[in-house]
Amino acid sequence: xxxxxxxxxxxxxxxxxxxxxxxxxxxxxxxxxxxxxxxxxxxxxxxxxxxxxxxxxxxxxxxxxxxxxxxxxxxxxxxxxxxxxxxxxxxxxxxxxxxxxxxxxxxxxxxxxxxxxxxxxxxxxxxxxxxxxxxxxxxxxxxxxxxxxxxxxxxxxxxxxxxxxxxxxxxxxxxxxxxxxxxxxxxxxxxxxxxxxxxxxxxxxxxxxxxxxxxxxxxxxxxxxxxxxxxxxxxxxxxxxxxxxxxxxxxxxxxxxxxxxxxxxxxxxxxxxxxxxxxxxxxxxxx
Amino acid sequence: xxxxxxxxxxxxxxxxxxxxxxxxxxxxxxxxxxxxxxxxxxxxxxxxxxxxxxxxxxxxxxxxxxxxxxxxxxxxxxxxxxxxxxxxxxxxxxxxxxxxxxxxxxxxxxxxxxxxxxxxxxxxxxxxxxxxxxxxxxxxxxxxxxxxxxxxxxxxxxxxxxxxxxxxxxxxxxxxxxxxxxxxxxxxxxxxxxxxxxxxxxxxxxxxxxxxxxxxxxxxxxxxxxxxxxxxxxxxxxxxxxxxxxxxxxxxxxxxxxxxxxxxxxxxxxxxxxxxxxxxxxxxxxxxxxxxxxxxxxxxxxxxxxxxxxxxxxxxxxxxxxxxxx
Amino acid sequence: xxxxxxxxxxxxxxxxxxxxxxxxxxxxxxxxxxxxxxxxxxxxxxxxxxxxxxxxxxxxxxxxxxxxxxxxxxxxxxxxxxxxxxxxxxxxxxxxxxxxxxxxxxxxxxxxxxxxxxxxxxxxxxxxxxxxxxxxxxxxxxxxxxxxxxxxxxxxxxxxxxxxxxxxxxxxxxxxxxxxxxxxxxxxxxxxxxxxxxxxxxxxxxxxxxxxxxxxxxxxxxxxxxxxxxxxxxxxxxxxxxxxxxxxxxxxxxxxxxxxxxxxxxxxxxxxxxxxxxxxxxxxxxxxxxxxxxxxxxxxxxxxxxxxxxxxxxx
Numbered sequence: 001x002x003x004x005x006x007x008x009x010x011x012x013x014x015x016x017x018x019x020x021x022x023x024x025x026x027x028x029x030x031x032x033x034x035x036x037x038x039x040x041x042x043x044x045x046x047x048x049x050x051x052x053x054x055x056x057x058x059x060x061x062x063x064x065x066x067x068x069x070x071x072x073x074x075x076x077x078x079x080x081x082x083x084x085x086x087x088x089x090x091x092x093x094x095x096x097x098x099x100x101x102x103x104x105x106x107x108x109x110x111x112x113x114x115x116x117x118x119x120x121x122x123x124x125x126x127x128x129x130x131x132x133x134x135x136x137x138x139x140x141x142x143x144x145x146x147x148x149x150x151x152x153x154x155x156x157x158x159x160x161x162x163x164x165x166x167x168x169x170x171x172x173x174x175x176x177x178x179x180x181x182x183x184x185x186x187x188x189x190x191x192x193x194x195x196x197x198x199x200x201x202x203x204x205x206x207x208x209x210x211x212x213x214x215x216x217x218x219x220x221x222x223x224x225x226x227x228x229x230x231x232x233x234x235x236x237x238x239x240x241x242x243x244x245x246x247x248x249x250x251x252x253x254x255x256x257x258x259x260x261x262x263x264x265x266x267x268x269x270x271x272x273x274x275x276x277x278x279x280x281x282x283x284x285x286x287x
Numbered sequence: 288x289x290x291x292x293x294x295x296x297x298x299x300x301x302x303x304x305x306x307x308x309x310x311x312x313x314x315x316x317x318x319x320x321x322x323x324x325x326x327x328x329x330x331x332x333x334x335x336x337x338x339x340x341x342x343x344x345x346x347x348x349x350x351x352x353x354x355x356x357x358x359x360x361x362x363x364x365x366x367x368x369x370x371x372x373x374x375x376x377x378x379x380x381x382x383x384x385x386x387x388x389x390x391x392x393x394x395x396x397x398x399x400x401x402x403x404x405x406x407x408x409x410x411x412x413x414x415x416x417x418x419x420x421x422x423x424x425x426x427x428x429x430x431x432x433x434x435x436x437x438x439x440x441x442x443x444x445x446x447x448x449x450x451x452x453x454x455x456x457x458x459x460x461x462x463x464x465x466x467x468x469x470x471x472x473x474x475x476x477x478x479x480x481x482x483x484x485x486x487x488x489x490x491x492x493x494x495x496x497x498x499x500x501x502x503x504x505x506x507x508x509x510x511x512x513x514x515x516x517x518x519x520x521x522x523x524x525x526x527x528x529x530x531x532x533x534x535x536x537x538x539x540x541x542x543x544x545x546x547x548x549x550x551x552x553x554x555x556x557x558x559x560x561x562x563x564x565x566x567x568x569x570x571x572x573x574x575x576x577x578x579x580x581x582x583x584x585x586x587x588x589x590x591x592x593x594x595x596x597x598x599x600x601x602x603x604x605x606x607x608x609x610x611x612x613x
Numbered sequence: 614x615x616x617x618x619x620x621x622x623x624x625x626x627x628x629x630x631x632x633x634x635x636x637x638x639x640x641x642x643x644x645x646x647x648x649x650x651x652x653x654x655x656x657x658x659x660x661x662x663x664x665x666x667x668x669x670x671x672x673x674x675x676x677x678x679x680x681x682x683x684x685x686x687x688x689x690x691x692x693x694x695x696x697x698x699x700x701x702x703x704x705x706x707x708x709x710x711x712x713x714x715x716x717x718x719x720x721x722x723x724x725x726x727x728x729x730x731x732x733x734x735x736x737x738x739x740x741x742x743x744x745x746x747x748x749x750x751x752x753x754x755x756x757x758x759x760x761x762x763x764x765x766x767x768x769x770x771x772x773x774x775x776x777x778x779x780x781x782x783x784x785x786x787x788x789x790x791x792x793x794x795x796x797x798x799x800x801x802x803x804x805x806x807x808x809x810x811x812x813x814x815x816x817x818x819x820x821x822x823x824x825x826x827x828x829x830x831x832x833x834x835x836x837x838x839x840x841x842x843x844x845x846x847x848x849x850x851x852x853x854x855x856x857x858x859x860x861x862x863x864x865x866x867x868x869x870x871x872x873x874x875x876x877x878x879x880x881x882x883x884x885x886x887x888x889x890x891x892x893x894x895x896x897x898x899x900x901x902x903x904x905x906x907x908x909x910x911x912x913x914x915x916x917x918x919x920x921x922x923x924x925x926x927x928x
Contacts, residue, residue, distance in 0.1 A: 022750060024750050057475065072822055100826060103826075105826055107823070109819060112818040113823055115824075115842070126824070127826075130829050197503070197542060198542060199562060200545065201556035204556055205555050205558055227547050229547065230548075230553070231547075250552075264476060267478065269507060269508040270504060270508065270549065270550070271548065272531075274508075274528045274532075
């Protein structure tokens with residue numbers, strides 16, 4: 001990999017959160033502002049067409065990184081560059097819109113990420129019209145139908161409301177919405193952690209198929225090591241706001257470098273442990 | 288074979304609504320023996336939590352137990368009055384829930400929680416109750432238990448809180464503990480500790496555990512036997528090692544194959560098409576047939592019952608053909 | 614063509630079936646009290662809004678008044694006439710017509726007042742909740758200060774200030790507008806508080822984050838995404854506030870700062886009527902009072918039901 005040509009470049013990303021009281025309380029009660037360091041000095045690169053995963057436990061700062069990657073949150077320090085354009089710098093509205101078009105996000109909770117009062121057709125058409133991907137709402141409608149079929153649903157689902165669908169179907173709708181913007185770079189924040197395993201497999205397979213078909217670049221945020229290993233080419237492990245280790249997926253599990261990574265891998269419940277336990281001394285619990 | 292601690296036969300739970308009658312559980316039967324962990328695994332809506340709630344008689348109205356029987360140490364408990372059930376709860380059956388914060392009163396110290404429960408169930412004096420509280424906390428792995436008695440729930444981490452809830456459930460040395468998704472709200476590293484704790488308590492106290500979870504890995508690590516639930520029915524039950532290695536029901540096979548593994552590589556995960564039916568649209572015949580590749584006319588019309596030799600039983604017409612190839 | 618029409622028809626029918634089968638509708642149909650209240654309210658509303666066509670006479674047409682018919686009791690009493698079902702007042706005005714016209718004035722003015730209050734409250738609440746920080750503090754502390762005064766006092770205050778600010782306008786002409794503004798300014802706080810807290814919940818949901826990813830301006834997100842999702846509690850407040858506003862309007866009119874006797878509301882009618890209470894003409898005050906009580910009661914019943922029916926915790 002040469003130095004300058006990565007699709008996504010993240011450099012020294014840092015963010016702290018203001019946890020101080022409202023200004024009127026500070027004014028009257030005294031006391032200054034207080035901060036919590038959520039993300040410290042995180043740097044990594046993602047190549048085009050690759051899946052890069054960030055894994056970590058709750059409070060590790062992985063979701064904060066995800067939000068900064070797509071510009072939902074601005075970093076205190078550091079930069080995010082996508083295909084040579086900085087998303088953290090000053091940009092005009094049209095430049096911003098052009099950037100937004102290229103990157104989208106899939107959220108954890110498919111029950112909260114779709115507006116419950118809107119029909120599916122309007123939900124998927126919104127980014128196309130807002131980002132001026134299509135010229136007219138008639139084009140948006142036909143494109144919506146195409147996208148719904150692409151994610152394994154039917155065009156007729158356009159007329160229905162989100163509450164009429166299961167969690168997995170809603171996540172498909174959310175994926176269709178991200179694709180509606182013609183995004184090339186999609187940040188997936190725990191896309192399957194609210195779903196059941198059999199549905200999780202459907203969504204993970206769909207994400208892979210779409211990646212191969214459309215050449216998408218993913219950043220996958222997850223707490224689930226098995227999901228991350230299955231999906232990602234490279235994995236970054238986050239702990240207490242820092243990126244402690246980045247390795248190719250298979251290698252990370254063979255030779256983890258950091259103590260925290262070793263502990264994390266060691267605590268994942270394994271299916272094979274049932275056989276190990278069965279063959280060990282304590283076998284028959286019931287007399 | 289000794290009598291089971293808990294014996295459930297043909298349990299049926301109904302939820303009458305304004306429009307129709309929803310059947311939450313249908314024909315659920317199982318036994319739990321002393322010192323055994325019986326895992327209940329299934330996806331959301333499969334009825335595993337309803338099973339736990341039915342045993343505790345905590346099904347939210349208008350839901351009701353409409354049939355079958357539940358026996359604890361041979362005594363029927365499904366027809367008990369409210370006060371009768373209150374005597375069973377805590378004393379004979381302990382409970383651990385997903386979110387430890389909701390099971391603890393934020394205004395009471397940990398010491399108050401424990402000594403109150405011990406006092407009610409065991410009738411010990413204050414000094415003795417306190418001593419027991421300290422030893423329980425020590426057993427579940429809370430450091431400096433005597434000092435921490437004065438702490439409030441919010442002063443503990445999530446994992447420690449779940450340990451305290453487990454200590455509370457064990458206060459009266461119940462014969463059975465029902466744990467509903469005890470580790471779901473916890474991080475992986477803490478999860479592993481709680482699994483180890485449940486295993487250890489089960490061995491040392493001889494307590495029977497009913498472990499409800501959606502996580503097959505958790506079952507594999509913790510349980511002795513497992514009941515796989517789907518749409519309010521037990522579709523397969525048997526020893527964990529048998530079921531993990533040789534799942535017989537097509538649903539169990541699909542469920543296990545759908546889990547990404549840390550040990551094997553797969554380009555694509557095996558997926559079960561569709562989703563579990565909602566309670567208002569339970570199909571006729573085998574409840575799994577609309578998603579099953581092997582379904583034939585018999586599956587579409589007749590309900591299979593749990594059958595098989597020995598421990599490992601499956602509710603499937605096509606079990607013989609449905610061998611799992613890893 | 615025919616197929617599309619059929620589809621559209623089928624679609625339309627299924628929408629109605631959906632509404633009829635919805636939890637809210639089933640709940641509504643099962644609740645007798647609410648059914649009766651709604652029926653009564655519907656009768657009162659249509660009768661009063663159609664007053665010019667329904668009422669036997671026009672009570673404001675001075676030409677049609679006849680002093681010969683003054684102070685007649687209701688039709689079923691000794692000396693009553695079937696021409697004036699509910700009797701007449703001292704000027705020979707038909708009480709039934711007066712009550713219908715009074716209802717109309719009360720309802721229209723209160724509705725406008727409540728809508729104004731809702732408009733102010735919803736806008737300020739959504740802005741406070743969405744932006745937070747200084748804007749939020751400013752709006753909500755103002756609301757707190759205002760909440761420490763009774764609504765009727767605010768209304769009196771606004772009324773006084775507006776009248777001194779607008780001396781050029783003839784008092785009688787501006788009276789209706791002054792009352793609408795008074796009600797609007799004294800009732801907005803409740804909307805603002807409710808909408809602010811719902812907005813703070815909604816803005817954290819990811820459908821709002823997704824909308825931000827489409828580079829939509831804040832105004833569009835607030836109006837298109839958040840507003841429809843914070844409206845159901847507002848609906849409940851609207852219904853209950855409508856009743857309160859009618860009482861406030863009646864109180865203001867009763868106190869003499871409201872609508873003039875030339876275009877009486879229920880409150881004005883009650884004020885006029887009470888002077889005759891001791892001379893035995895009870896009907897002049899009783900029927901406007903009765904109409905007011907029924908109107909407010911039905912609105913409150915409906916509002917209470919709506920609050921419970923929309924509360925997911927009580928399901």
